[in-house]
Amino acid sequence: MDISIVIVNYNVKHFLEQCLHSVEKALQNVQGEVFVVDNNSVDGSAQLINEKFPNVTFIQNTENVGFSRANNQAIQQSNGKYVLLLNPDTVVEEDTFEKVISFMESHPDAGGLGVKMIDGKGVFLPESKRGLPTPWVAFYKMFGLSRLFPKSKKFGKYHLSYLDKDEVHEIDVLAGAFMLLRKSALDKVGLLDETFFMYGEDIDLSYRIQKGGYKNYYYPETTIIHYKGESTKKGSLNYVKVFYNAMVIFARKHFSGSKASIFALLINLAIYFRALLSASKRVLQKIYIPVVDALLIFAGFWLITPTWEQFRFHQPDYYPPEFMQFVVPVYCLFFLFGILFSGGYIKPVSIYKVGRGILWGLISLLLAYSLVDEQYRFSRALILLGTAWSGVILIAYRLLGHWFKISDFRLNSQRTRKIAIVGHSKEARRVQQILEETRIRSQMAGFIALDSSDKGQNYMGELSQLEEIIRINRIDEIVFCAENISSADIIKAMLDLSRLDIDYKIAPPESASIIGSNSIHTAGDLYVVNLNAISKSGNKRKKRFLDLVSATLILILSPVLIWFTGNKGNFIKNIFKVIVGKKSWIGYIPNAAEESKLPTLKEGILHPGDRFPGLELDKEKSVQLNRLYAKDYNLLSDVELLLKGWKHLDR
Template identity: 75%
Template sequence: MDLSVIIVNYNVKHFLEQCLHSVQKAAKNVQTEIFVVDNNSVDGSTQLLRDKFPDVTLIENHQNVGFSKANNQAIKLANGKYVLLLNPDTVVEEDTFEKVITFMDLHPDAGGLGVKMIDGRGRFLPESKRGLPTPWVAFYKMFGLSALFPKSKVFGKYHLSYLDENETHEVDVLAGAFMLIRKTTLEKVGLLDESFFMYGEDIDLSYRIQKAGFKNYYSPRTTIIHYKGESTKKGSLNYVKVFYNAMAIFARKHFSARKAGIFSLLIHLAIYFRAFLSICKRIFAKILIPALDALLIFLGFFLITPIWENMRFHSREYYPDEFMYLIVPVYILFFLTGILSSGGYRKPLSIYKLLRGILWGVISLLLAYSLVDEHYRFSRALILLGTAWSGISLMLLRFFGHWLKIPGFRLDLTRVKRIAIVGHSHEANRVKQILEETRLNSQLAGFIAIDEEDSGEQYIGHIDQLTEIININRINELIFCAENISSAEIIRAMLDLTQLDVEYKIAPPESISIIGSNSIHTAGDLYVVNVNAISKSSNRRKKRLFDVEIAILLLLLSPVLGWFFKQKTVFFANVWKVLFGRKSIIGYSGIEGTFESLPGLKPGILHPADLFPEITLDNEKIKRLNMLYAKDYLILTDAEILLKAWKKLDRK
């Protein structure tokens, strides 16, 4: 056996599917065994493997045991001369395995090998080659000196950025996303250190390979796509904690006590300094626009109120001070909540969602206005004038910010995405159908031919003319049919077109998904037929907002509603669980096997099946109901189920 490929998977089913397709193609001329270790995924990954990849050896864990331990489970079973640790969010070229094995055979001093990696836009990922993170190297990286002086041999050691990315080099650290290791080397240096749950294990193993007298190499002779990239989650506090712990383990293990202490101190200061800046930046980015909105709305009421008082009551002090400093902030809260629930703060910003949110806000405000004590009712006219001011001023704020190119103010002015599909007619039409079923707001510019057999009115050019096709047809996105075009050709095209503002996605054969990534700062973009509608972030927000509002309403009405429930304690427990996010008002039917392949939801008190209490539903019908609920999710559906089955809110 030449090669053992090991992939650790955790809830990235669609990426895994694409990865395995590319791995199988690359394994055609190499004796290869493939292991997938699943760390207790809940997205249907294991079923996908059983259905579509029966030749893959699946190791199922019943908990997330971490990256190191999962890899070790497969390494112990591996029979290959070489072991490849591969991330599931990667795509390899058809000849990648042949090239890397040839390289290792020609370099008997090599213990490990890494390759050139690009992100989903075709840009080189600097973590393809790295130096050992000694205290000062890590310090330069964490405080940004390596980014300021990338060509410096002093400051650029973390990513070895002074070395040519298109040349072969001896390096210190191999990236865990693609890490080829000689089996005999592993037998000598040992397996991955399971003290590292996530991050740092690749640095530790690379260092041990060097200490054992072997060399680590970086080779650009083959290129792979790595969708997420190193920087995917660096803004999160969780990343900071996990990464710091990994570096601390590495320092204690390999450095002297004094050096480890210095390392720990420097890394601790640097990481938490960067984390503090990152958190501040994220908070500022989150609250900037809502804060400016609130300020503008308040300014509007501040200017409009005295004018209205003078016109209507011939007095500038008709309303008490509490109106401006107590009631108006409540009005503002209604408007901001409406904009938030409408998706008006999602990037890029949408004027339509803004105005829709303001409309929702004023409707909610007027409903609340009619219910409160007359002492707190001031003027519907002022509310309507404030609404008009809010719509105009907040819209102008966004246009102004967009025009000045202020970060976070970019408007979604390109309403229709223009897409071209690269592939043969049959596969291109299949992908076209997937796009139609996703209900993506897009326009198909046409197909792009791969060879002379591709012809017809839908074809707008040949793959050799990609630059001209993109420019002339104003293409925003290319979708490659992996059934018809090799991974190597896709990667070459991405590298050739890096200067153009175009996005890329790949449609695996016989799959309902189309996968891509806009940048290393995103977890990846995914088009799936509309069965995943419930998984859209906007729908998640709406569902959570619905849950919270209903839970609060139920608590307020509980003195009356409580009399209708036999199990009053269960009713109250359910409401509190919904309020704190442990349950949802509406979830899938709880019968085993009816929703395991659907997007995850919190356990529900009520279910879609509650719409049909008079009908006896078998598992197949309930499964169908769950699927329809997930596919075409609407808040109105939740409201309908609640109205029809509210007396079952005391269900355990």
């Protein structure tokens, strides 16, 4: 057996499907075996493996045991001369395995090998080659010097950025996304250290391979796509803590004396420094636009009030100082909360939602105005004038920010995306149908031919003319049909066009999904047939809002409602589980065959079947009702289900 491929999966089913298709193609001329170790995913990954990839050796864990332990489970069962640790969010070329095995065979001193990696937009990933993170190398990386001086041999050691990315190099650290290992070297130096739950295990194993007398190589003669769809976002506090703590474990294990102490000190300083930066950045990103809004609204009232006093009462300072000090800030809060609940602070910016939020703020403010004591009612006219000012100024400065291309003010223009499909006629039309049955706003620009047999009415040109087609037709997105075009050709096209602002997706054969990733910080953009309605962020927000409001109301009425329930303890528990977000009032019918293929929802207390109390729910009916609920979701359907099923809230 030439090679054993080990893939650890955790809730990235659609990426995994794409990866396994590319692996199958790459094994055509190589004797190999494939292991998938699943760390208790809840997205239907197990069903995907069992249905579509029966030849894969599938190891299913009942808990998330971490990256190192999961890999070790498969390595211990492997029979290959070489072991490849491969991320599920990768796509390999058809000859990748042949090339890397050939290189290892001709370099008996090689214990491990990494390859050239690009992201979902065709951009080279610097972690394809890395140096050992000694205390000073780590210091240069953590405090930004490596980014400032990438070509410096002193400061650029972390990503070895001074080395040519298109030449073979001896390196220190292999990337865990594609880590080819000689099995005999593993037998000598040991498997992955399970002390590392996530991150750091690749550095540790690479270092032990070198200490065992072997070399690690960077091999750019083959390229893979690595979408980098990690479950932990790199800007999060959790990532900072997990990643840098892994570095502390590495230092204590491999460095001794003062060197280890210095490294640990630097790491801890970096943790606090990066955590402070990350927390400050996240807080500022959340609050700075509302703060600017509040200041502008207040400024409007501050300017309008004296003018109104002079015009209406011919008397300056007609209103007491408390009006500007206390009452106007309260007015500001009404408008801010109106915009918040309208979705006006969600990016990209929606002018409609901002305007709607101001209107909601006005209505709420006028209602409150009518209920307060007479002495706190100052002027409806000022409220209306302030509302007009708020509408004009808040919308105007957002438009200005968009015009200056400030990312936080990018407008949600709902512009229709122009998409071109690369593939043979039959498969291209199948992919077109998937796109048409999703709810994305797209315009089919046409098809791109692979050979002369594809030429037809809707074809714009051949793959060799791709750049020209994109420029002339102003294409926003290219979808590659993986059944017709090789991974190598897809990767080549992405590399050739990486300078263009184009998005790419890949449609695996016989799959109802199309997936890609346009940023290394996102887990991927997914187009799935018919099932987008309930997964939209707006619908998720509305569903959560209904859960909170209804749970609060049910809690208030619980002294009465509890007498109509059988399991009173469950009834009370369910109310609080919904309030804290562990459950939703409405979810899918459980144990339906296709439940795992639907967008993820919280466990529900009621389900779509409760709308039809007398209906016997077999598997087929349950699947159909779940799909209809996901596809055609609206808030009123949840309200109807709550009203019909309120006696069953004790489930």
